[in-house]
Amino acid sequence: MRALKFLLEKEFLQIFRNKTILRMVLFMPVFQLLILPWAATFEQKNILLSVIDNDHSTASRKLIQKVISSGYFKLADYSTSYSEALKIVERNQADLILEIPHDFENTFIREKAAEVMLSVNAINGQKAGLGSSYLGQILAAYNLDLKNQSQSSGQIIIKPYYMYNIEMNYRNFMVPGILVMLLSIIGGALSSLNIVKEKEAGTIEQINVTPIPKYIFIIGKLIPFWGMGMFILTLGMTIAWLIYGLVPSGHIYIIYIFCFFYLIAFTGLGLIISNYSSTQQQAMFVLFFIIIIFFLLGGIYTPISSMPRWAQIVTMFNPVRYFIEVIRLVYMKGSTLADISHQLFVIIIFAIVLNTVAILSYKKTN
Structure with missing residues (x-):
């Protein structure tokens, strides 16, 4: 725990010294939630x-x-x-x-x-x-x-x-989905740049020669972005309430519980990308490719039931899909923890698998 404490101090110091990250965390959720919910139209089938x-x-x-x-x-x-x-x-x-x-x-x-x-x-x-x-x-x-x-x-x-949506207000449907997009970008983009940034700076070698176990190192990398993600979730839900008058019909703790495991899963994915990337540019290109597929096949805009059968099968391996389903069900339908138990079980499996791979793929020696 002492080693983890020093790692967390280092990570938070790096984050707060980076003004670009702070601007992303504070302004990106506000800007996207104010602009994006106003535009999208699609044909529905099935x-x-x-x-x-x-x-x-x-x-x-x-x-x-x-x-x-x-x-x-x-x-x-x-x-x-x-x-x-x-x-x-x-x-x-x-x-x-x-x-x-x-x-x-x-x-x-x-x-x-x-x-x-x-x-x-x-x-x-x-x-x-x-x-x-x-x-x-x-x-x-x-x-x-x-x-x-x-x-x-x-x-x-x-x-x-x-x-469930008596006013037929499309923003009630879009705002929760966009909030999931923001959390995915923060959890994936920032964590995917984390280890590779230390590789470019040369500081990773100093960490590798310490006796810190790999799992402690990965946990130390994960916790700061988990905390930032929870902050963005709170900020986004506050904006949804103040600007759109949108409040969850169900218990808000359900969203936080699911978000806890979702961020663990997505930051694990980002750390895997960072482990296998040599430069920040390479990590960003890989993440961009993956996250676009996740968003397009996540049901944010097009209902999964309207997709071809092969695409519906692919979405079963998409963590974004499950969080979008859960946040919309809780916001608009008032679903309980029992109602989203299937999605919660799947996202826990994602979190375990992705973070296990992140630990195993991190090499302390070249």
Whole structure:
């Protein structure tokens, strides 16, 4: 512990003497959280749909078939009641619930109008809005088919209900994702430059001749960036509250617990890159290549369900994906620790594996 104490003193002294790092830590989260959430639009596909058919008529079956065959929706569940379908949504296995009422066909023929209920998981406001829009277009086309068949002027009316993001505010979806980006950049970029910077300065040789074990050396490198990451998380959530009025629906400690292991995992990745790099430029190029892939396949902008099957498999090995899922679930859905237990287990595995590799790949001799 005495050796670790001296290592931490050295690391913090180096950080506070580097004005560039201090500017990154203080100004980058503020700038990106104020600018980035205002821009992004995307097409959605494979929207998971849960159907409740209370009518079981020819008209209701044709309506369901037309919705599923559109290519935008994927039948996730055929529920017998709304409460059953709602449980499917709560488990993130469905995005929308389409409920067809009793006497749907008879009401349409008799009163020239019929209503269907659409409940939308609006955590992703854009996905919810587009899903509602797609369904509206499909129903409009179905209306036209019914008019041509029955020579009537009837109309199917959608009654939407948006869950978790009632205002359909896309920034509520984007801000938590951007906060994960910031933590990944700090945890990955700064840690990836750490050891290689000492190689270029020649100070690594002085450390290598000391009797400090490799795992103590790696822990000493990891802790300062873990602390900086926690500071950025707090700063980012404060900005989200002050600027966007965004506060977690669930317990805030869940985010901190997950972030604790996430930063350990990501700083471990940065230290691995630093161990194998000879110059800071080389480390930055490698990190840039990896982190771009992580962001594009992390679900920050494009839902993972809309990606090709091979890409969905690749995202299973992407730690960014799991933190984005967790922070959005806690912020907008109020998920508990039990609800995110799978993601927490996976990120702990990432932390153990990456830091083990970081310790083993660090060589005290050339």
